Amino acid sequence: MGRLFGTDGVRGVANEDLTNDLAMQIGKATAEILIKNVKNSDEKPKVLIGKDTRASGDMLEAALTAGFCSVGVDIISVGVVPTPAVAYLVEKYNCDAGVMISASHNPCEYNGIKIFQGNGYKLPDEIEEKIEEIILDKTEEVELKIGGEVGNRTYCKTAVEDYINHVVSVSEVRFDGLNIAIDTANGSASVCAKEIFTRLGAKCHMLSDTPNGVNINDNCGSTHPEDLMAFVKANNLDLGVAFDGDADRMLAVDQNGVLVDGDKVIAICASQMKKEGKLAKDTAVVTVMSNMGFFKFCEENEINCAKTAVGDRYVLECMLKEGYNIGGEQSGHVIFLDYATTGDGELSAVKLLETVVKSGKTLSELAEIMTVYPQVLINVRVTPEGKKKYNNDEYIISAVQQAEMDLHGDGRVLVRVSGTEPLVRVMLEGKEIEKITELGNKIANVVKERLS
Numbered sequence: 001m002g003r004l005f006g007t008d009g010v011r012g013v014a015n016e017d018l019t020n021d022l023a024m025q026i027g028k029a030t031a032e033i034l035i036k037n038v039k040n041s042d043e044k045p046k047v048l049i050g051k052d053t054r055a056s057g058d059m060l061e062a063a064l065t066a067g068f069c070s071v072g073v074d075i076i077s078v079g080v081v082p083t084p085a086v087a088y089l090v091e092k093y094n095c096d097a098g099v100m101i102s103a104s105h106n107p108c109e110y111n112g113i114k115i116f117q118g119n120g121y122k123l124p125d126e127i128e129e130k131i132e133e134i135i136l137d138k139t140e141e142v143e144l145k146i147g148g149e150v151g152n153r154t155y156c157k158t159a160v161e162d163y164i165n166h167v168v169s170v171s172e173v174r175f176d177g178l179n180i181a182i183d184t185a186n187g188s189a190s191v192c193a194k195e196i197f198t199r200l201g202a203k204c205h206m207l208s209d210t211p212n213g214v215n216i217n218d219n220c221g222s223t224h225p226e227d228l229m230a231f232v233k234a235n236n237l238d239l240g241v242a243f244d245g246d247a248d249r250m251l252a253v254d255q256n257g258v259l260v261d262g263d264k265v266i267a268i269c270a271s272q273m274k275k276e277g278k279l280a281k282d283t284a285v286v287t288v289m290s291n292m293g294f295f296k297f298c299e300e301n302e303i304n305c306a307k308t309a310v311g312d313r314y315v316l317e318c319m320l321k322e323g324y325n326i327g328g329e330q331s332g333h334v335i336f337l338d339y340a341t342t343g344d345g346e347l348s349a350v351k352l353l354e355t356v357v358k359s360g361k362t363l364s365e366l367a368e369i370m371t372v373y374p375q376v377l378i379n380v381r382v383t384p385e386g387k388k389k390y391n392n393d394e395y396i397i398s399a400v401q402q403a404e405m406d407l408h409g410d411g412r413v414l415v416r417v418s419g420t421e422p423l424v425r426v427m428l429e430g431k432e433i434e435k436i437t438e439l440g441n442k443i444a445n446v447v448k449e450r451l452s
Helices: 020-036 057-070 083-092 125-137 159-169 193-199 226-234 262-275 292-300 312-322 345-359 363-367 384-392 394-407 433-451
Strands: 009-013 046-051 074-080 097-101 110-117 153-155 179-183 203-207 239-243 250-253 283-287 304-308 326-328 334-336 375-381 411-417 423-430
Touching: 020 046, 020 057, 020 097, 020 110, 020 125, 046 057, 046 083, 057 074, 057 097, 057 110, 074 083, 074 159, 083 097, 083 110, 083 159, 083 345, 159 193, 159 345, 179 193, 179 226, 193 203, 193 345, 203 226, 226 239, 226 250, 239 345, 250 262, 250 345, 262 283, 262 292, 262 326, 262 334, 262 345, 262 363, 283 312, 292 304, 304 312, 312 326, 312 334, 334 345, 345 363, 375 433, 384 411, 384 423, 384 433, 394 411, 394 423, 394 433, 411 433, 423 433
Parallel strands: 046 074, 046 097, 074 153, 179 203, 179 239, 283 304, 283 326
Antiparallel strands: 009 110, 097 110, 239 250, 326 334, 375 423, 411 423
């Protein structure tokens, strides 16, 4: 994890951690690197900027735009779009980089800056480190342009439509007859989700699709699916899907109102892909945080399972290196590498519904392919200094080792520092929910005492 960049860009409370000055510096530093690697040296570099629905988005976009333009970079502003739309459009529009202003699933007071390369993939660690060095260590003097060399901003009005067309095109079937609910978390998906699924033939009932700048992720979306679960069951719908604030993750709900998480989505889709001979190397990629039930599913269905560190960027790195084409996280980040360069919630929902239609089964029937082991996840808020001390704290190490001994090999313990929030996440799995809850609370209390 870098000094500014976490596992998913630069993130913090807007106007406190993520200030206008920092946003402008990020624009300048990124521009300095881009100018050296511009596709066509006879033209100014072009950067595409999108954002979610947070009130601070306009402010940060203005600061970023000023930074980029001051160093001679032209900006294409696409307005409110999902994060995966930026990843798709940056290559389609032949830009040198793309920026998404979003804090994903976090509350409205947070915001963030994610940067994509011109090929639609997130920046590699070494480029992020160079940006940090320019900003924090002043390793390079950024040359400001004057006169006609200053960058300009233009507004693109076709971005949402182009992205909708792309997502609709990945489905091999229509969804006629499906009656579904869609929760857009009052975020980016509010501009395109209904249109995507309506065009494919589904009857759509919309929840949390009226953003006002402050209600993004507010008791809705993939982090709070309770209302969607109740709505689907009460209205006898076929299923529901919920996105987070920037629509790069998706969770589903079956016709009984039961949650279908990212692990199950990957299991369902990977199984279908294997049947069709489309699962590259018969392998799915997940993180160490995936449920034990997923690993059991892979064993029973002769699917190889590659495990990575937590973070969709690490899943993607593994997929690219080894040539795999599906992977993701329990939280709902799912990457279909045949169609996208990053996690895409709406595309994932399309592929899930495609599997439902092809199978002729209900989502609940498909979800039976994987048994979920009881899991406890406790988030402990810690200080920034505490995050740095975590790995070397002998009391925490001892508490984890004791819990592992108490499980007698019939479960597992995973404790890690969040890459995007001031949290340490304590996760336990096992056959007995009471036992893992007790052990999880013991570890969480030690973490709180030592690092808060």
